[in-house]
Amino acid sequence: MGYHCVVCVKQVPDTKGITGEAMRDDGTVNRAALPAIFNPEDLNALETALAIRDGHGGTVTVVTMGLPKASDVLRESLFRGADRAVLVTDRRAAGSDTLATSYILACAVRRLEADIVLCGRQAIDGDTAQVGPQLAEKLSFTLVTYLEQLLELRGRTLRARRNLGHGWEIVETQLPVLATVLDTANTPRPPAARRVMKFKKARCRSEVEQAVGRELAAAGDEEKAAEAARRCGALAERGLLIEQWNLDDVGADLAWCGFKGSPTKVHRVQSIVLAGGAYREYPASDPGVAQLVRELIEDHTIG
Amino acid sequence: MIDVNRRGEVWVFAEQEGGALAEVSLELLGKGRELADTLGVPLGAVLLTAADGETGAARLGQYGADKVYLVEHDLLRHYQTAPYARAVCELVSAWSPQVVLYGATALGRDLAPTVASALKCGLTADCTDLQIGDHTPPGSKELQKNLLLQIRPAFGGSIIATIVNYDRWPQMATVREGVMVMPQPDGRRRAMLVRHAAAFDGFRPPLAVLESERRAKKVNLKAARVIVAGGAGVGDKASFRLIWELANCLGGAVGASRAAIDLGFVDKDHQVGQTGTTVRPALYIACGISGAVQHRAGMEESAKILAINTDPSAPIFGVAHYGIVGDLRVVIPKLIRAVRSGAKAEQLGEPLAPPAAEAGGARG
Numbered sequence: 001m002g003y004h005c006v007v008c009v010k011q012v013p014d015t016k017g018i019t020g021e022a023m024r025d026d027g028t029v030n031r032a033a034l035p036a037i038f039n040p041e042d043l044n045a046l047e048t049a050l051a052i053r054d055g056h057g058g059t060v061t062v063v064t065m066g067l068p069k070a071s072d073v074l075r076e077s078l079f080r081g082a083d084r085a086v087l088v089t090d091r092r093a094a095g096s097d098t099l100a101t102s103y104i105l106a107c108a109v110r111r112l113e114a115d116i117v118l119c120g121r122q123a124i125d126g127d128t129a130q131v132g133p134q135l136a137e138k139l140s141f142t143l144v145t146y147l148e149q150l151l152e153l154r155g156r157t158l159r160a161r162r163n164l165g166h167g168w169e170i171v172e173t174q175l176p177v178l179a180t181v182l183d184t185a186n187t188p189r190p191p192a193a194r195r196v197m198k199f200k201k202a203r204c205r206s207e208v209e210q211a212v213g214r215e216l217a218a219a220g221d222e223e224k225a226a227e228a229a230r231r232c233g234a235l236a237e238r239g240l241l242i243e244q245w246n247l248d249d250v251g252a253d254l255a256w257c258g259f260k261g262s263p264t265k266v267h268r269v270q271s272i273v274l275a276g277g278a279y280r281e282y283p284a285s286d287p288g289v290a291q292l293v294r295e296l297i298e299d300h301t302i303g
Numbered sequence: 304m305i306d307v308n309r310r311g312e313v314w315v316f317a318e319q320e321g322g323a324l325a326e327v328s329l330e331l332l333g334k335g336r337e338l339a340d341t342l343g344v345p346l347g348a349v350l351l352t353a354a355d356g357e358t359g360a361a362r363l364g365q366y367g368a369d370k371v372y373l374v375e376h377d378l379l380r381h382y383q384t385a386p387y388a389r390a391v392c393e394l395v396s397a398w399s400p401q402v403v404l405y406g407a408t409a410l411g412r413d414l415a416p417t418v419a420s421a422l423k424c425g426l427t428a429d430c431t432d433l434q435i436g437d438h439t440p441p442g443s444k445e446l447q448k449n450l451l452l453q454i455r456p457a458f459g460g461s462i463i464a465t466i467v468n469y470d471r472w473p474q475m476a477t478v479r480e481g482v483m484v485m486p487q488p489d490g491r492r493r494a495m496l497v498r499h500a501a502a503f504d505g506f507r508p509p510l511a512v513l514e515s516e517r518r519a520k521k522v523n524l525k526a527a528r529v530i531v532a533g534g535a536g537v538g539d540k541a542s543f544r545l546i547w548e549l550a551n552c553l554g555g556a557v558g559a560s561r562a563a564i565d566l567g568f569v570d571k572d573h574q575v576g577q578t579g580t581t582v583r584p585a586l587y588i589a590c591g592i593s594g595a596v597q598h599r600a601g602m603e604e605s606a607k608i609l610a611i612n613t614d615p616s617a618p619i620f621g622v623a624h625y626g627i628v629g630d631l632r633v634v635i636p637k638l639i640r641a642v643r644s645g646a647k648a649e650q651l652g653e654p655l656a657p658p659a660a661e662a663g664g665a666r667g
Binding site (some may be wrong): 008015075093097098099100102107125126127128129130131132133134136137138142143146157164165166167168169170171172173174198256263264265266268270271279280281282283284285286288289290292293294296301302303 | 320358363384385388396409410412413415416417420421423424425426427428429436438440450452453457458461462463464465466467468469470471510511512513514515516517518519529541552569570578584586587596597606607609610620624625626627629630632633637638640
């Protein structure tokens with residue numbers, strides 16, 4: 001018995017940390033300067049999966065789509081208890097909007113055994129909350145958005161409480177299910193020290209190749225390839241090679257991937273300029289505050 | 304997937320909350336009317352309801368719809384993703400609208416992506432503005448005329464992106480509550496009713512709702528004339544009492560930044576910002592709020608903004624009309640005293656010299 005859970009996670013720029021250092025002189029945000037973090041609600045999705053495994057047995061597989069650097073969030077998942085980690089990475093996936101992303105993820109999830117797919121409700125970079133529902137539709141899994149509490153899992157029946165913001169509901173459905181998880185659902189467990197020791201050396205193939213490229217800069221391509229293959233083999237033997245799939249590996253039809261597979265296109269991007277507000281400053285003294293209040297009353301803003 | 308159809312209608316999904324039309328849907332009819340008029344096409348509203356349901360179709364007409372596409376079925380009594388998505392997909396496939404708009408509510412953000420995935424069309428989330436305009440795809444000389452420009456904040460609100468969707472239609476977007484202006488209803492307007500019998504034969508809903516409760520929002524930030532909002536800078540829950548006191552004394556409502564909610568100072572209903580409520584009161588007083596872009600996105604349209612913060616370089620001052628650099632624990636009690644004696648302002652003592660500083664762009 002037990003359930004196979006697949007958790008879809010994303011590495012995102014920490015938009016909460018938009019402070020001085022990430023600001024350019026012209027007042028716009030330098031996104032490259034933002035630290036990359038584990039999307040917060042994806043940690044709640046991971047915790048939900050780990051709790052299911054704790055209670056019922058089964059497996060937890062974490063999948064992310066992104067650049068090789070996104071392996072950071074896979075390592076983090078391994079630290080916290082995931083059994084298996086898969087990176088879907090491919091230059092041809094660049095420019096994917098939510099529709100193309102959900103298509104690619106669906107192709108990947110179909111290659112895994114999944115009774116339950118868990119996603120964070122939304123990612124903090126785009127805040128769209130679209131990939132979860134779109135993935136459910138593509139997989140023909142029953143969609144349960146805004147999961148706040150998994151009440152019961154018995155056989156193939158799942159009962160959960162959804163928080164709708166203006167109320168809640170308790171739903172019951174049959175697996176397979178895709179749920180999007182809220183930050184209020186649980187407190188993610190911290191990384192386990194022993195697992196950190198073990199998995200901090202875990203790497204995906206592209207990361208190994210990048211390291212070899214740096215370290216053996218003078219070597220020929222063949223030598224580099226041989227060294228990368230040797231290192232990947234050594235990592236795999238110790239269970240430290242993060243699986244890396246490209247679009248061919250997941251059997252994706254390229255017509256539905258990347259820029260070409262994305263119906264939404266960016267027409268224009270404007271940076272928000274933070275500087276430039278001309279405001280009247282009043283001293284934090286009794287007369288200063290009184291003067292402000294008087295002006296607000298005089299122009300009928302208050303009173 | 305439907306073909307690009309330049310004569311297609313503009314549609315608004317008419318969401319219902321406890322049997323009544325959601326405000327955001329009525330707001331969208333106002334914007335939808337404008338878009339439809341620009342394009343010279345009719346405005347349609349999509350209403351899904353139980354067979355014996357109170358339809359609300361007449362109201363949709365009064366708020367601007369030319370047509371109401373009505374699907375009645377017992378499976379549509381309460382919202383559920385699968386039957387609702389199925390009905391919307393059927394309607395879209397049958398009538399090929401060029402634009403479909405949804406409120407960015409819990410329901411809309413569940414339904415719209417499901418429909419988009421099934422129709423393999425584009426969807427832009429949480430738009431704050433919609434316009435009609437032209438776009439030339441990069442690497443192409445072909446001008447795409449009269450597209451829906453879908454304008455939304457991204458990267459936590461640090462950028463505003465305009466999204467278009469020119470080759471796979473319909474053009475769909477969800478729109479945040481409170482950002483479009485509520486239109487004035489016209490009691491004489493009537494919409495044409497188009498009934499559609501959805502094919503639910505053999506369809507079994509995959510999910511059962513065992514229990515549910517809906518609660519009215521405890522605070523109505525959208526209706527407040529004055530909002531006093533606190534952020535992380537308030538320090539602790541006990542000090543947040545000052546925010547309540549100032550709001551009470553101004554007859555206003557209490558708002559909060561995401562940080563204050565996360566710290567447990569106040570309930571989530573009070574959240575102003577990108578993931579909370581968008582407000583535009585006559586006066587917004589931001590106390591101890593640094594002014595993260597996410598927060599500013601939800602309040603910068605306020606008529607007057609007063610920022611109180613110890614940090615003169617806090618970004619909130621960049622959108623403020625009035626600023627007090629100081630500790631809110633000192634400033635708010637002074638403000639309360641000044642407001643209480645406001646009517647007798649001239650008795651407060653010597654009138655103050657012109658404001659100490661005229662702060663400009665240097666602070667930002």
